[in-house]
Amino acid sequence: DTEVTQTPKHLVMGMTNKKSLKCEQHMGHRAMYWYKQKAKKPPELMFVYSYEKLSINESVPSRFSPECPNSSLLNLHLHALQPEDSALYLCASSPGVTGELFFGEGSRLTVL
Amino acid sequence: RKEVEQDPGPFNVPEGATVAFNCTYSNSASQSFFWYRQDCRKEPKLLMSVYSSGNEDGRFTAQLNRASQYISLLIRDSKLSDSATYLCVVPNSGGYQKVTFGTGTKLQVIP
Numbered sequence: 001d002t003e004v005t006q007t008p009k010h011l012v013m014g015m016t017n018k019k020s021l022k023c024e025q026h027m028g029h030r031a032m033y034w035y036k037q038k039a040k041k042p043p044e045l046m047f048v049y050s051y052e053k054l055s056i057n058e059s060v061p062s063r064f065s066p067e068c069p070n071s072s073l074l075n076l077h078l079h080a081l082q083p084e085d086s087a088l089y090l091c092a093s094s095p096g097v098t099g100e101l102f103f104g105e106g107s108r109l110t111v112l
Numbered sequence: 113r114k115e116v117e118q119d120p121g122p123f124n125v126p127e128g129a130t131v132a133f134n135c136t137y138s139n140s141a142s143q144s145f146f147w148y149r150q151d152c153r154k155e156p157k158l159l160m161s162v163y164s165s166g167n168e169d170g171r172f173t174a175q176l177n178r179a180s181q182y183i184s185l186l187i188r189d190s191k192l193s194d195s196a197t198y199l200c201v202v203p204n205s206g207g208y209q210k211v212t213f214g215t216g217t218k219l220q221v222i223p
Contacts, residue, residue, distance in 0.1 A: 031209060041215070042199060042213035042214065042215055042216055043156065043213055045210060048209050048210070050209060055209060056209060056210065088153075090155055090156075094209075096209070098144055098161070098203075099144050099146065099201070099202075099203030099211055100146060100158060100161060101146075101148075101156075101158070101201070101211065102158070103155040103156050103157070104155060105154070105155050106154075106155050108153075
């Protein structure tokens, strides 16, 4: 069982909706990540939080808005998405010194 | 050379066979390397970490060749349950906050 928990597992939303993806880890990891993965492609980095501060934003469109309320939680707020944003959104955490990533099961997003 | 390069496959092998995948990387300063396994429509899961010359865990062996800048993953006595995509991951230099994923190698073990 994964120690990184993501909700919801599946989400269908219209282009005008506002929704949020949530991620929680209790491994004491100080780095947390959002990745986007399309079919048959490797995960693509979106954001990195280190010690609850945003440290990397890979030029992600502003319709994706990350938030890190505390060291265990990571949210991704979604607004005015496009159908091409449909993908598997993966949250990960890392001890931060070795490069190992621990992924949640992902939230499969469909934008209609 | 791409930062991390893998043969996409698919590798179709019979049960019980031995199969090996290679992954080449361009950053000669990289110190650690990882193999992840990803099942269809699931999340990647860490399979093996490689920090020195190699690592072995049961039927799985990962080897590092720094001179030629590649890591390999050897799977012995393949099982049907080994069918998955295997991702090679190399941390970027400077803090390990970013890693580079290979495109993955798909393995299909056939009865």
